[in-house]
Amino acid sequence: MSSGQDSLGSVAVALTPQERFEEYLQSRGLRHTEQRRFLVKLVFSRHEHFDADMLIDSLPRKGQTGYVSPATVYRTLKEFVDAGLLISFQLDGRTVYEYDYGYPQHDHLYCTRCRKLVEFQSEALSKLRDEVGAEHGFRVFDHRLIINGVCSDCSRSRRRKKRKQDLV
Amino acid sequence: MSSGQDSLGSVAVALTPQERFEEYLQSRGLRHTEQRRFLVKLVFSRHEHFDADMLIDSLPRKGQTGYVSPATVYRTLKEFVDAGLLISFQLDGRTVYEYDYGYPQHDHLYCTRCRKLVEFQSEALSKLRDEVGAEHGFRVFDHRLIINGVCSDCSRSRRRKKRKQDLV
DNA sequence: TTGTATGCAAATAATTTGCACCAAA
DNA sequence: TTTGGTGCAAATTATTTGCATACAA
Numbered sequence: 097m098s099s100g101q102d103s104l105g106s107v108a109v110a111l112t113p114q115e116r117f118e119e120y121l122q123s124r125g126l127r128h129t130e131q132r133r134f135l136v137k138l139v140f141s142r143h144e145h146f147d148a149d150m151l152i153d154s155l156p157r158k159g160q161t162g163y164v165s166p167a168t169v170y171r172t173l174k175e176f177v178d179a180g181l182l183i184s185f186q187l188d189g190r191t192v193y194e195y196d197y198g199y200p201q202h203d204h205l206y207c208t209r210c211r212k213l214v215e216f217q218s219e220a221l222s223k224l225r226d227e228v229g230a231e232h233g234f235r236v237f238d239h240r241l242i243i244n245g246v247c248s249d250c251s252r253s254r255r256r257k258k259r260k261q262d263l264v
Numbered sequence: 265m266s267s268g269q270d271s272l273g274s275v276a277v278a279l280t281p282q283e284r285f286e287e288y289l290q291s292r293g294l295r296h297t298e299q300r301r302f303l304v305k306l307v308f309s310r311h312e313h314f315d316a317d318m319l320i321d322s323l324p325r326k327g328q329t330g331y332v333s334p335a336t337v338y339r340t341l342k343e344f345v346d347a348g349l350l351i352s353f354q355l356d357g358r359t360v361y362e363y364d365y366g367y368p369q370h371d372h373l374y375c376t377r378c379r380k381l382v383e384f385q386s387e388a389l390s391k392l393r394d395e396v397g398a399e400h401g402f403r404v405f406d407h408r409l410i411i412n413g414v415c416s417d418c419s420r421s422r423r424r425k426k427r428k429q430d431l432v
Numbered sequence: 433t434t435g436t437a438t439g440c441a442a443a444t445a446a447t448t449t450g451c452a453c454c455a456a457a
Numbered sequence: 458t459t460t461g462g463t464g465c466a467a468a469t470t471a472t473t474t475g476c477a478t479a480c481a482a
Contacts, residue, residue: 126462127457129456129462131463166465167449167463170447186357205396205400228411235413235419236413239412244406245405248401248402294436297438326439335473336439338473358470
């Protein structure tokens with residue numbers, strides 16, 4: 097499973113995502129290709145949540161330099177997760193990815209009106225999850241919590257401000 | 265309602281799921297058909313988690329009495345959720361349903377080895393979620409927590425005891 | 433009768449995979 | 458040279474939807 101998961105605070109990292117990924121590739125005898133180089137640079141230039149489709153849309157079109165086929169995008173995203181650079185989770189049926197490497201463990205509040213994701217950290221939650229695990233004899237290594245509600249903006253305006261495409 | 269091998273007990277409810285569903289249908293001017301009657305009886309005869317495919321597989325085959333088409337199964341599952349009889353969540357990419365009506369709020373431990381789902385209740389968690397919501401100006405109405413780990417059986421045996429099909 | 437429900441098959445949506453060709457190491 | 462990587466298109470998987478017909482109220 098994913099190594100280096102830390103439930104308390106952030107992890108000090110010596111390597112950039114690029115370097116970490118190279119290390120991962122080498123350790124498995126995989127190759128550092130132009131496409132992987134391009135994707136790792138693009139993906140780790142921002143911290144926002146995204147899904148495969150959004151990433152594909154943001155790439156250069158077929159024929160232009162930097163083009164990467166959808167199949168390769170899907171394959172590479174899996175490698176990023178394997179390498180511990182990204183984590184993924186399901187939201188409204190889609191697979192959403194987010195920057196993980198070197199960032200503190202956190203969870204999300206989800207506004208079901210405007211589909212905004214807000215991150216939060218909770219020490220109490222980490223403790224709770226370990227306690228619950230222990231009570232049931234589980235060796236716990238991860239958890240996923242999403243709190244659903246309506247954010248203050250939406251409570252105020254009473255209507256959708258953004259569409260699915262605009263964020264996540 | 266039939267009290268199965270549920271570990272969390274149940275909440276007192278005035279109506280059976282069947283009655284509750286009828287009420288729901290009437291309140292919306294929907295019809296109580298043979299298929300709905302059949303499905304509500306089948307689904308609420310057990311408390312286990314299931315997905316649409318498992319339910320479809322457990323139905324009589326085409327031509328036999330009790331047959332319900334997949335399309336209708338999907339449509340009916342949505343109605344059960346709408347009616348507050350079932351809740352659904354995503355697990356390993358599939359939509360999993362579970363008995364909700366008259367059943368206490370709870371969350372899950374998930375064994376990634378044998379794919380077993382274990383329920384647990386935590387008062388502290390409910391409190392925590394409301395606090396977090398308040399801190400961020402969210403009007404919270406729901407949450408979903410899954411704690412991933414390896415159950416004691418699997419820790420001991422070090423290998424898979426069950427396959428995906430066998431449970432969930 | 434009147435509008436809702438159902439079955440069937442086609443349509444979607446999000447990925448995944450087979451395969452021939454390309455390219456790191 | 459060898460073996461993994463990529464693009465493309467077809468295949469999957471899980472649902473959803475259009476439509477003609479059947480049925481509950």
